[in-house]
Amino acid sequence: MDPIIREIYDAILAGNSKAVEAKVPVALAAGLAPKQILEEGMIAAMAEVGRLFEEGEYFVPEMLIAARAMQAGLALLKPRLKEGNVQSAGRVAIGSVLGDLHDIGKNLVAMMLEGAGFEVLDLGTNVTPAKFVATVTEKDVRIIALSALLTTTMASMKTTIDALAQAGVRGKIKIMVGGAPITEVFARQIGADGYAPDASRAVALAKSLVAA
Amino acid sequence: MSVDASPATPAPLGKIRDFVLASPHRLAMPILSFPGVKLTGVSVRELVTNPPAQVAVQRLLQQKYRTSFMLSAMDLSVEAEAFGSEIRMEDAEIPCVTNRLVTDDAQISRLEVPAVGTKRTAVYLETVRLLAAKPTGTWILGGMIGPFSLAARLYGVSEALQDTLNQPEMIHALLEKATAFLLAYAEAFKRAGARGIIIAEPTAGLISPNAVVSFSSPYIRQIVKRVADDDFEVILHNCGARLAHLPATLQSGAQIYHFGKTMDIPAALARTPADVVLCGNLDPAAIFVGCDPAGVRERTAALLQATKASRAFVVSSGCDIPPDAPLANVDAFFDAIRDFQTSIVP
Numbered sequence: 001m002d003p004i005i006r007e008i009y010d011a012i013l014a015g016n017s018k019a020v021e022a023k024v025p026v027a028l029a030a031g032l033a034p035k036q037i038l039e040e041g042m043i044a045a046m047a048e049v050g051r052l053f054e055e056g057e058y059f060v061p062e063m064l065i066a067a068r069a070m071q072a073g074l075a076l077l078k079p080r081l082k083e084g085n086v087q088s089a090g091r092v093a094i095g096s097v098l099g100d101l102h103d104i105g106k107n108l109v110a111m112m113l114e115g116a117g118f119e120v121l122d123l124g125t126n127v128t129p130a131k132f133v134a135t136v137t138e139k140d141v142r143i144i145a146l147s148a149l150l151t152t153t154m155a156s157m158k159t160t161i162d163a164l165a166q167a168g169v170r171g172k173i174k175i176m177v178g179g180a181p182i183t184e185v186f187a188r189q190i191g192a193d194g195y196a197p198d199a200s201r202a203v204a205l206a207k208s209l210v211a212a
Numbered sequence: 213m214s215v216d217a218s219p220a221t222p223a224p225l226g227k228i229r230d231f232v233l234a235s236p237h238r239l240a241m242p243i244l245s246f247p248g249v250k251l252t253g254v255s256v257r258e259l260v261t262n263p264p265a266q267v268a269v270q271r272l273l274q275q276k277y278r279t280s281f282m283l284s285a286m287d288l289s290v291e292a293e294a295f296g297s298e299i300r301m302e303d304a305e306i307p308c309v310t311n312r313l314v315t316d317d318a319q320i321s322r323l324e325v326p327a328v329g330t331k332r333t334a335v336y337l338e339t340v341r342l343l344a345a346k347p348t349g350t351w352i353l354g355g356m357i358g359p360f361s362l363a364a365r366l367y368g369v370s371e372a373l374q375d376t377l378n379q380p381e382m383i384h385a386l387l388e389k390a391t392a393f394l395l396a397y398a399e400a401f402k403r404a405g406a407r408g409i410i411i412a413e414p415t416a417g418l419i420s421p422n423a424v425v426s427f428s429s430p431y432i433r434q435i436v437k438r439v440a441d442d443d444f445e446v447i448l449h450n451c452g453a454r455l456a457h458l459p460a461t462l463q464s465g466a467q468i469y470h471f472g473k474t475m476d477i478p479a480a481l482a483r484t485p486a487d488v489v490l491c492g493n494l495d496p497a498a499i500f501v502g503c504d505p506a507g508v509r510e511r512t513a514a515l516l517q518a519t520k521a522s523r524a525f526v527v528s529s530g531c532d533i534p535p536d537a538p539l540a541n542v543d544a545f546f547d548a549i550r551d552f553q554t555s556i557v558p
Binding site: 015056059060065068099102104108151152185 | 306310370376419423502534537
């Protein structure tokens with residue numbers, strides 16, 4: 001690994017946004033390709049963050065600051081990625097479903113997906129089925145990610161999936177679901193394409209859904 | 213010896229922990245309030261705003277299931293609301309905090325610690341007072357949020373989690389204020405007649421064990437030292453804690469611990485001293501809401517089987533059972549406990 005990219009990688013693992021912001025321009029000035037910086041320095045670092053979380057070495061705070069550091073670097077890299085026509089891993093629209101104001105799980109998944117190279121449209125909380133439908137129609141998303149923290153709001157997941165079907169766009173997208181009360185069984189019952197129990201495994205799920 | 217959901221005779225006065233350790237029966241203490249609204253027809257909103265409504269539900273639940281414990285409802289918005297946080301209140305949902313009350317050092321410094329009894333803290337104190345005024349031979353337990361979870365709600369959960377790493381001094385400053393209020397609140401529950409308190413600290417399940425040692429356990433220990441005695445016990449609830457969190461969580465000094473689905477209960481029982489009581493941990497959403505009664509019975513029986521060798525265990529839900537959990541599932545939980553025939557190895 002190039003030493004400057006290694007520094008970016010290590011800074012992301014450490015959650016050091018300032019170091020990432022300092023090193024990305026250095027990497028670009030050294031002539032390193034934006035795609036290489038993204039893939040080897042940032043996406044690889046976030047994959048390691050996910051592994052450390054699954055191993056029980058990193059916890060939610062460590063994931064959050066690593067994701068923020070990655071976002072800080074990505075903000076500097078994005079214009080150059082666009083110039084170079086570097087494609088994202090796919091476009092994902094994510095939101096907490098209608099009636100649900102909780103966002104920490106959704107935020108973490110959004111950051112981890114972005115860290116894995118996906119383009120993420122964060123629709124926020126309390127998102128209506130109509131808003132999800134409009135987003136699919138207008139923004140050409142590959143994946144819809146639905147989050148719910150309450151047993152009383154998880155029913156909105158099925159309502160959303162039904163609305164997407166009624167709008168005739170269900171076949172164009174994959175739907176993944178998650179949140180504290182959600183289970184694999186529930187995901188199958190409502191017609192989702194996948195369920196992830198945490199933000200790290202949400203990334204693996206999203207990758208498998210775009211590859212399918 | 214058979215296990216029973218509750219003893220036929222009124223619970224003796226004395227420590228909960230001693231009673232559990234001496235009991236020939238497997239005791240049950242589900243975090244059960246909100247599904248009880250179906251028994252009286254009140255809304256969740258009424259339950260969390262009207263002490264007589266909550267008392268009526270708690271009494272009916274105790275009469276129906278003959279438990280040794282009566283709990284005030286687990287509502288983790290009450291204390292933040294007292295500080296000034298905005299709350300979303302719906303008829304059928306447990307209230308939740310919707311804003312960040314403080315965002316920096318200066319705001320934390322200016323934050324006033326409210327008086328006990330501010331806003332709906334009065335509801336829960338009055339609920340406990342009314343329950344305690346009519347003894348039924350059960351332990352009356354108050355409930356409140358833990359210091360770190362309260363600080364996170366005041367500051368924003370994501371932001372608080374990040375700043376345990378980026379600005380720990382600020383989080384500690386906020387924890388001092390949160391704990392100051394909770395110390396007084398716990399004392400007020402004791403004066404109201406509670407025999408103990410459940411401190412709910414779910415946000416501590418999201419941080420590392422080292423962070424629990426820094427940001428949660430010392431503050432809970434302050435509360436334990438202030439209020440715990442032979443007539444009042446502290447039950448620490450952390451539904452996000454895993455086995456790795458156990459040593460750090462035990463540093464709080466609480467007498468009884470209540471865990472959620474993420475905890476390996478049999479392994480935890482093997483790692484805690486024989487006089488430390490653990491409770492838990494049937495998944496409230498997946499089991500009490502998501503299963504049918506047969507499934508609830510099966511999962512409860514499996515947990516009873518896995519823990520039968522230990523006296524120091526109280527079977528429970530892993531967290532509060534949601535309002536939409538069918539009462540038939542709660543019935544099945546208690547049926548499974550009554551039906552489970554085993555001996556508890558001394």
